[in-house]
Each structure stands twice: as structure tokens, then as C-alpha cells.
Amino acid sequence: MFDPDDLERIREGKREWEAETVAPTVERFGERRDAFETDTGGRAVDRLYTPADVADLDYESDLGYPGQEPYTRGVYSTMYRGRLWTMRQYAGMGTASETNERFNYLLEEGQTGLSMAFDLPTQMGYDSDAGMAAGEVGKAGVAIDSLRDMETVFDGIPLGEVSTSMTINAPAAVLLAMYVAVGDQQGVPREQLRGTIQNDVLKEYIARNTYIYPPEPSMRIITDVFAFCAEELPKFNPISISGYHVREAGSTAAQEVAFTLGNGLAYVEAALEAGLDVDEFAPQLSFFFASYNNILEEVAKFRAARRLWATLVEERFDPDESASKQLKFHTQTAGSTLTAQQIENNVVRVAYQALAAVLGGTQSLHTNGKDEALSLPTEQSVRTALRTQQILAHESGVADTIDPLGGSYYVESLTDDIEAEAREILDAVDDRGGMRPAIESGWVQRRIQDVAYERQQEIEDGDRVIVGVNEYRVEEDAQDADVEEVAEEDERAQTERLDEVRAERDDAAVEAALEDVRAAAEGDANLVPPLIDAVNAYATTGEICDALRDVFGEHQPGL
């Protein structure tokens, strides 16, 4: 990109500057630290970046143009000048009707997509009256025991006009079946349904741990969903391959990219083995990353991930469609960076993280409420979080040109570094036979736990400043946040509703439908159609997941 003679002059100039201008100053005053590093990777940060740091960059092949391969600068040709990112706040709490109210409120406030959180029993495939569900019903999200609950959540919300993201993994196919069933009831053609299910079980084994079945049958469920969506729900993303939880478990930025794209490759391979064509489903794949406080490292991470995915898909699967190589992603600001101390500070953290996501070209964004370190966010803090995005979109100007940091010597250099490191990690994964074996042996988890432990030690040793936690502390009343809690009665009300559903339905039809689910699981037929029949018969989430447990068994993790 640069003339060799110019580069030589620049290198010489920098050497002179270091020797004559910088050295005397450093000698007299020193610098704040002996060494500067990026947020989590421990990557050395130089004093100054120049064209010499990106000497090997080839503009056309390494960066290109938005909407063109390798998509480093963005997946769409006009990016936010055409349409802003989708502002999607994760919500869902207590009962189905409360979630319905929250959704209506958010739509009125100008939110453009719905995002649904489920309580842990639902995520683990248990009904609200199961023993393990005690104390967890309606906490951290909404309880969906049967199609009846799903009908309530979307009462009065036309599914043809919204896009819905569901954070659900092990039982994703069941919840998708319920969504399709509600759409059918509303008379919305299936091809108009828009949204995403997370459906990323590999990262559950790595980090989030809401798994049910062993890896092999889990991959089969996922590829069945791919096939069903390719056939019937062309506007629905059948998976959101999630680095967010990997990062929140403690990984570095490069590990986040590597393990997430590695999982992506594993899903593509599984789908190809199941007989799908790469161009049938790859354009529907979506990704999900975290955004942390180190703005420039995060921007570089998003750009590196886009370029690396395009390259990997090209190298390994050689698709015909360009769209198969596009990495489209959702971003959530990093929950683990929120502090319980001086919670107002979290508003600022979230704003910087959101800025990084937008500068990195995200397709949708969730901004955390300031109080999420303590509990589910209050309505007021959810509003502030949403306003943070709106201020970015309409007042900051960062949405008006595409990839504004492209060409920054530092950001380009960091993009190259993160991509190279992620590739190295992926090579190590390949040496272990791919992501599944690397996860099953615990190798991936240990890599991440090592970083998490180091980071904790850095904080405790004071090597890493967390404002309000280990520096700049104030005396404050413990947790004076206005904490919203889920009432205990909700658990009882939910189980009563479940009893009603069980009383009203046709038990013989339920049993027959569950038998069909078992039969499909034992054979090769796509699971989703019998799942839709089962939810329409008002078989419960727990009953359906149990039917699959009968056939698939349960996952037993190690240390």
C-alpha cells in the first residue's frame, strides 16, 4: 500500500524521533507504565504506529470495500447510512404476560427488534414444576412451559412485522417450533417470520453450561434446524454462534474469535455431512460477540473476525455465493465488566462498549442496564441503555461513514495481529481434531480458565485498575440500586397455569405426538415437524425434552 522508499524514510524518521525526541523525555519523566498491553490478550501496545506497521497490507485483498470480500470493512455496501443497526434489548422476566407487557413497552419506545430471555428451567428443558426448577422459575427470563405461554408472550404482536431473537440453546428446536406455531395461528406465512435462535450448543459445553444432550445428538438437532429453516423459514437465522459467553468466561479477544469461528466451522461441517449444501444455509448463519472496554482492540477484533471468517469459509468450503462468507453479528456489551460498586459508572462503560461495537460494524446491539451486575435491570435503566444506542446513532456521527477507523495504522496492525493469533489457536484446535474433541477433552475450557485466573490476579495485585473497585473507591451503601425482583408467587402462578394446560389438553394426542418425536429422534427424519405437532398438542417443554432425553441421553461433563 505504500511506496518502499517512503516506508524506509518513515522507519528512519521514527527511529530518529524515538532517539532524539522521545528518549530524553522518557529519561526525565518516564512513562505511566513499563509496558502497555491490550485488554485481555497481553498484546504489547507500541508508543506510536506508522505506515511501517502495516507495510504488508494490500488494500484490495486485505480490506476491500464494504459489501465485498473479504468484508473487513463491513458486510453491507451502505452499512448504517442505509439502515441503522437493530437495537435489540434482551428482555424477558417472570411470567409470560409480564414479558408481553415489556415487549409492547419496548416497541413503543422505538426498539426495532425483540429479544427474549428464558428462565433456567426452560433453558435446561425442565417444566416449572420439576424438582430442579425450584427457586428458578421466572428468574433470569421468562418461563415457557408450553405453547400457551408463547401465545401469551406474543399476544397482540404481529410476528410478520417484528424480528425476534431467542436466547435458547439445548431446547432451541422446541422453542422455535412454538414460535412457528404462534405464527401459524396468526396466519403469518412462515417465510415471513424473522428472527434468530441462539441454538449454539458447542459454546454451552465451553462456557455457558446450559446443555442437555451429549455433543453428537446435539449437533444432529442443530443441523435439523438448519435444514428446516433453509426449507421453510428463509428469513430466520437458525443459529447465533456465540463468542459472547466464551469471552465472559474469561477468554482473550483472540480466543473469542478463534473458538467462535471454530464452532462455526464445526456447524458447517456437520451440516455438510447431513447432506446440506453450503450455500443453502451458510448465508443464514449469524454470530454473537461481546464488546469490552478496550475500544480499539474490540474494533480490531470485529474486523479481524469478519476477514477471517470469509477466508476460512473460502478455504475450507469454497461456496458459490458470496453471502456464505459474510460474518453478520449481534453484539452485547460485556456484562462481566459491570461493577456492583458505583453502579452509575456502568452507564459510561456500556457507552464505550457500544461505541466499539458500532465502530466495528455490528448488525444489532444490546446495551446492558447499569444495574445488571446486581439483578435484572429496571425499566428506567433499560431505557437509559437504549438511549445510549440512540445517542450513538443520531448524535455522535459515527454512523455516518463506513468503518471510520479503517486505515488507522494502529487499528489495522491490531486487526492483523488478532487475526494471526486466532489462526494460530485454530491450528492448535485442528491438531486436536477440531472443536468438538478439543471441547470434550476440556482443552478449550482450560485455556479460558487460565486467562480468567490471571486476570483476577492482575486485579488483586493492582496491575489492572477497575475504577471504583480497586481504585477510586468511595464509601457507599451496599447495593442501593433499585433492584427489581421476581415475586415468589409468580412461581406458584406459573405451575398453576401449567396444571391448567395439562388438564385441558388431549392427553392421548400428547402421548402420540411425543411418540412421534421419539421415533424421529431414533431415525433420520427431521425433528422439527414432529416438534411442531407436539407443541400444537400442548406437550410441555419438559415432556418434549424428556422424550429426546430417552433417546439421546444426557451430557456428563468433567472438571
Added chain:
Amino acid sequence: MSADTQQRTIRCLVAKVGLDGHDRGAHVISRALRDAGFEVIYSGLHRSPEEIVQAAVQEDVDVLGISILSGAHNTLVPKVVDGLREYGAFKDTLLLVGGIIPEEDEADLREMGVAEVFGPGTSTDEMVGFIRENVPER
């Protein structure tokens, strides 16, 4: 005659109760306790209160640290306490809870016998120090 050198080692059970699968904290704490010279038994995920009681009794731990982030502490912790009492293990087990616990719940937990509640941002040094000072005499 007994010239045996006594080697009392503090044993801790780091337990994840309920369906919450966030184990970053549990792993970090396990390692920190190990590096402090303690023996740490990690329960694994998705344990019921009964399973935690069984492990605490059989392993005869000095310290039982329950990590819980889902908000189900009001339901689950009392069951653990009851179980420990049933086996006569409550008195000499230092019971700790780590996670996101609202202030008013914290008081309730202390009332029922939780020695300390460690919220977000607690340093592992603090925890190790607390254990050394408060580990029950045997």
C-alpha cells in the same frame, strides 16, 4: 508412640447449586484456594442441595462455599443448611455464599447460619483470609 507429623489441611467444597451454569467465579476461586494450600473439591454444575450436602458430609470439608448467580439462593441455601444439620455437620462447617445477593436476603442468609456473603468484586485474598481466620476448630 506416635511421632507422626500432623498435617491438617483445610478442605473446601466449592459448590454450584441449582441450574445456573456460570462457573467462571467457581473456577477462579477453586484455583485461588488451591494456591493458598487448601484442598478443594469442586462439585460440578447443576447440583441439587441434597447432592451438595452428601458431598460436604462425605468429604468432611471445613468450608462449604456455594456459588449462586441465578437468584435462587432463598430457595436453595436453606435446604443445604437443613441437610447439614440432619447429618450433624452444620456446626463445624464454615458456610459461605458467593454471588449476587440483595442486601435484605443477605441478612436472612446470615440469620440461618451463613458465615459470610461475598458479592461481586470480592478479592480472592479476602476470601482466603476470611477462611483462615474463621475455619472451625476441630
Added chain:
Amino acid sequence: MTALVDRLLAGEHRALARVISKIEDRAEGYRDIVAALHEHTGDADVIGITGSPGAGKSTLVDKMAAAYRERGLSVGVIAIDPSSPYSGGAVLGDRIRMGSTVGDMDVFVRSMSARGSLGGLSTATTDAVRALDAFGKDKVIIETVGAGQNEVDIVRTADTVAVLVPPASGDDVQMLKAGILEIADVFAVNKADLDGADRTVQQLREMLREATVPTGHHGVDVLDGDSENDREEAENWEPPIVETVANRGEGVAEFLDALADHAAYLDRSGEREAVERQRYAEEIRTLLRTDLQDALDAEIQRRGGIDELARRVAARETDPYTVADELLAPIESCLDEESATR
């Protein structure tokens, strides 16, 4: 102390747990406890499970425990992690895989670490097995990584030793020759559904055929001449190779049958008694060695420490033999008196 022993014998779980803690801690009075328990032991069937990390030991032990429970038998498990980092601490994770029997107090699982001394661990294991035996467990399973001589010593506490082999490269099977092959009474090729399992079974079979030394961990060092002669006429135990897929429970019944066959062989051939006596002889020797060593260490300490003694030798004030004689003299004279009065 006797109260604790009584409570253990009465079936109190907490007392059993506390006794094992005292054994591990070498707490004051633990010797009296173990001594008091000894007469109540001898009924449990003790099984050792060893193999490389990742072979699936914990998973197999879990399924074994579940299967024994189905047959109405009570089970004790000692899960040993012999790795010990510099801090002396350890994270013990074997319990995690014990998922099939959680909530069932009649499966008593205890995790143990080396606490900086593998030699001590083997004594502690022996005593913990005693506690479980006296408590009334029908089956006691010792699970440990089969890495070196010390681990081999630990697992020798068992009547029947099973070695778990994961399907692997030939190199790993070769590695088994060093120490592990000799102690195996039963082999289990676990994860038999993986590629390479057939080859591993094949290699094991060849290796056993080639083995010229009698296999089985009881085949060497038999206590006295008589039993050695007996043995020549008796049948030889040939370790069977069982294929298992522990996480799915496949082959577990066959594996337990193989263990039971070996137990029957021990009774039939008289090996059990011979081995038991050999084990106790070894235990007495070990105890005496460590006790005497401890007593001498204390005496050395009273005389100013080993460095001081060494200094005096270096300064030609005395010599090593005289120092040793001086230290041993009181002990020897005590022993002489003892035998004179007998």
C-alpha cells in the same frame, strides 16, 4: 476416640468421614482409631482402578457403583489425585463424574490428594480402606492415576486391580509395560467405540502373550516358600481384556463379571490369603520404617539437628559411625532388655 469408632461402627456417615480426615491429617489418636477398626475389617471386596488421565476412570467407577447398588451392595470409593502442586493445595474433580449415584448415601465417595508425600498417601489409602471396610461397605473402589511406582503401591492395597486403557497409539500401550502391566488382574479398553480400540485390544493381547513374567499383581514376591510351591501347581490367572464404553454403560456388566471371576480365583487358589499376609508384612515393615525414622529424626533434633552432627563430623570431632552408634544405642539396649525379660 472410642466414641468416634463406635459411631462409625454404628453406621454414622459423619463419623466415617471424620475418621478418614483424621487418617489423612495424621491427627492425634488416629493410630488408635485404625487399630480399633482393624478387627472389624476383612469383609469388603477391595478393587483398584488405575489408568492414564483421560482413560475414563471416574466415569467407569460411577457406573460400577451404580451397578453394585442395583445388586443391593453398598459401595465406598476413594478417588485419589496424586498430583500436588508446590502450594500443597489441590483441586479434586473426580466427584463431578460420580453422577449416577448422587443422593444415595450408600455410595460413599471420598477425594484424596497427595499432600506433598506420595509415600504417605499409600499408607493413608490403606487406612481409609480399613475405615470403609469396618463401616460395612461391601465393595471398596480405589481410583487413581497409574503414573509411577507410588501409584502402583497405592493400588496394591486392592485385592483386584483393573487397568483402564483408552484406545491410543501403540506408544501408549508400550508405556504400559513399565510397571502397570504386571499389576493388572483385569484390563478394560474403555471408549471402545472410538477408532483404534480394536488395535489396542490386539496389542494388549500380544503383549500379554509375550509377557514371560507371571502377570497379576500378586504373582511376584510371595511371602514364603510354601505358597510358592503351591502356586506352581495351581492355575495361573490370565488377565482378561474387557471392552467398555463407560459413559454409555456398555460392557460394565462384563467388566464386573471379570472382577468377580478374579475374586473367585483368589479364593479358589488360596492367593487371597497369601497376598493378604504379604500385604500385612509389607505394611508392618513400612510402619516400622517410618516410625523408626520419625523417632530417630526426633532424637537427631534433640542432639542439635543433622547439620550440627554433620559439622562435628566435618571438624573431625567425631565420625559418622560413632554418631550412628550413639543414636541407635538407646534403642538397641531397650530391645535387648525387652528380649531378656521375655
